[in-house]
Amino acid sequence: MASPITPDIAPTASTQSPTKPTLLSIRNVAKTFGRNAVLRNVSLEIAEGEFLTILGESGSGKTTLLRIVAGFESATSGELWMENERLDHQPPYRRRVNTVFQSYALFPHLTVEENVGYGLRVAKRPAAEIAQRVGEALDKVKMTAHAKSKPSKISGGQQQRVALARALVNRPRLLLLDEPLSALDANLRRQMQVELKSLQREVGIAFVFVTHDQEEAMVMSDRIALLRSGELEQVATPREIYSRPATAYVAQFIGHTNLLKGDARSGAVNCGSLTWSASIPNGPVLFSLRPEHVRLAGVGISCDAVVRIRGHVMHQAFHGATELLRVECAGGLVLVLRTATGAVPHNDVEIEFSPADAVLVRESPERN
């Protein structure tokens, strides 16, 4: 993580999704295992051709949600609709949904080629068509050379590609991917992120991608659905979820942030030793302020409407192109700020930020 997380996907791709027709609609889905509520009232729409990431910590219910869509689990309540049909009433083998499993789940007794052709063979497609489509699919994931190998003879990254080809060859309406990159090492993983995204654009199939890695979610997705303890915290484009987090949890989960807790009273906000004017209703408030929006005073342009405070540097973390500074200010307030490497002259600094960059967020209530 050498640089601040700034999604580099064209904004057009993300803003398009609401206008595209809805492919899958998840309506008020809840799931309990015994007395343990894993999903509560989840509603989510997935558009045709969209790359949607379900992001969450382990235990947030993201895999369960995916398994409900695939049909391996049934929801305790709620409905799934795909193009005016109830999806949750169909067994998994009738759903035009395919899954790429976390552990790939390749059939060990079949060759790569036979694995990829499995879906077409059980659908009793003509042999010539199977051969042709399997050939194309293997070509697409660059695995033609290993067509005759058994899965145990190829590497994890290659198994990953085969699993992808095996799912895509069936031309599903929707492809589900359950943390497919988590078993790969960091370099291969970054490479696969790019490949997977361009493959998705190429085939135009809607992807629902489950991950716990926020950076991965930012890089790949058209939209991110952030799940916390079985409830959706926010569903938005990567840019929006980063720059306009809805809750304190979202702000902290995605990238670094400073949470400023304070009070709003008659047009002014008080957060500890910081004060600025803002027209928001009176009451307790919570702001998220990204480290890159806090600057050393006097560095770069500075306009009038800034909040300025003195402090001293407690900790300095080198991140390549940038450094993260923890600055302790008057009144015990600690702010993290991001600066260009080598920009700190001495330990006592004056820092500033523009109140417009402080995003008002909701508190995230405790759930269990």
Place this chain on the structure above:
Amino acid sequence: MFSRAYKTVVTVPPLLWVTVFLLVPYLLMFCYSFWSVSPSQVIVHSWNFDNYKELLQKPTYWQTLLRSMWIAARVTVFSLLLGYPLAYFLSFYAGKRKDLLYQLVIIPLWVSYLVRAYAWKTILGSDGVLNTLLQYVHLTKHPLDFLLYSPFAVVLTLTHIYTPFTILPIYAALEHIPRNLVEASNDLGATPAQTFWKVIFPLSIPGVVAGATFAFVLSLGDFLAPLLLGGPSGIMISNIVVSLFGAAYDWPLGAAISLGMLLIVVSLLFLSERLEKKWSFS
């Protein structure tokens, strides 16, 4: 890592055991099979192939051997047909009752073989439970006599006795199949039946082969069930060996038959090992 003395202490007793109780007896049997018995019932240490010649020439021996193999083959097939569905149910659908049901499969193995064989005798006999019932409901007028003292009785009893030996390895093989393969198959559009035949069954073949080998080898060498329930038509090769070593006092011929059977069994074990290897992928 371990001292020389330690290694010696650990390895010598089992080696001794195998030598004294396995290698030496087999070697003795091997020697016996080339000796002969004089008219005055003394074993003569003259080396010849007469016993093997007699085996091949007298139809009684190889016909009994063929019948034994035919009985063992039927026991194998029936044990698999009964054992596979049970093992499949245990592994995939038994849920919380899995452990209990597994114990129920094992418990019959604690009951003496003799008790189980005698139980079938009282069920199948002319005054037995089955015949009494059939007459009581007027399905037959006279007791059915093919039930007992027949190859049928032997196959039935051996199937009952050796089915657990097929269930256990099949169950173990089924338990080893990662469940996400079953999910992947469903996900790719395979119906439950297609999933069974294309994924579950092929991956359980090592267990099936092991179970079939157990059932076949154990029933091929069985002599109690044919002795108690077989009658003249249900005689198996081991009964001949028993009588040759006993009343007939022809140890050399008995040893020759035993070695022949050993050869069959060892080649079967070899074959089954090859098959299991071919079909295991982990």
